[in-house]
Amino acid sequence: KAGVTQTPRYLIKTRGQQVTLSCSPISGHRSVSWYQQTPGQGLQFLFEYFSETQRNKGNFPGRFSGRQFSNSRSEMNVSTLELGDSALYLCASSSGQLSTDTQYFGPGTRLTVL
């Protein structure tokens, strides 16, 4: 089975721009979660989508948004980029049916904001 894929792997943007990141889950998985990883804050949960609906949301400003398509692929968007948005953005997929599910992570997208 193919793993979780994320595109692009690297991005460089300037302040004020917007960016869209993409995540394709493992085949058959219906849940996609997004995380922001920075050296100072560690791994922080952004949101989780299940069957095209946002099921859980972390404590991030409204500039961070996401969506999920009918094939379970997910995108996250960050508008009006700030320097502090520079981070590794990770997505993870799981079946989403049980709290005992294992999340499987993609390689991440490294976003640099200049």
Next chain:
Amino acid sequence: AQSVAQPEDQVNVAEGNPLTVKCTYSVSGNPYLFWYVQYPNRGLQFLLKYITGDNLVKGSYGFEAEFNKSQTSFHLKKPSALVSDSALYFCAVRDSVKNSGYSTLTFGKGTMLLVSP
């Protein structure tokens, strides 16, 4: 609210020696506990999880973890460390109880493991 603590930012061990990476947690209900490893410029790789049953859980690459309910701990262990085990290790917890039915995964800050030759 659920939380995870990894008290050590870094653990140093010599190759061939046993290693332990510590993790404690706090949840309302029963804990579902996970360990992940991250190599440089990579995503997180799943190592093992505890759901219920035997307190000693065996996982990938010779790692195991011991669940201790009274101490609310889930320490990661390996009998003989390898240089290639050097990486960032994350403990995570999910609470069995959540009002809306499906709780999120909460991660610790991570512990850097450095294995010297």
